[in-house]
Amino acid sequence: MNTELQFPWxxxxxxxxxxxxxxxxxxxxxxxxxxxxGSPIEIAQALFEAPFTVLSHNTES
Structure with a gap:
């Protein structure tokens, strides 16, 4: 198990x-x-830090 703290992205x-x-x-x-x-992590970070609101629902049924 990785116990290192990760940023959300x-x-x-x-x-x-x-x-x-x-x-x-x-x-x-x-x-x-x-x-x-960019890399998938860089893209996720850019989306997370975007200067606009991004809303998303989960993908579970």
Whole structure:
């Protein structure tokens, strides 16, 4: 078990959900939500620190 404290954007679940949000936004609007030129962690961090509100529901049934 990794006991090292992680920032939210470093967590696998947050990285996956960030990718889902970015891909869904592009699919439905044809636009980019944020700059996606970076590693998945960098993209998740950029989304987490965006100067606008991002809301997301969980993906559980």
């Amino acid at each position: 470093q967590q696998d679940a947050v990285i996956r959900q960030s990718q889902r949000l970015i891909n869904s936004f592009h699919h439905w609007t044809g636009r980019s939500l944020i700059d996606t030129s």
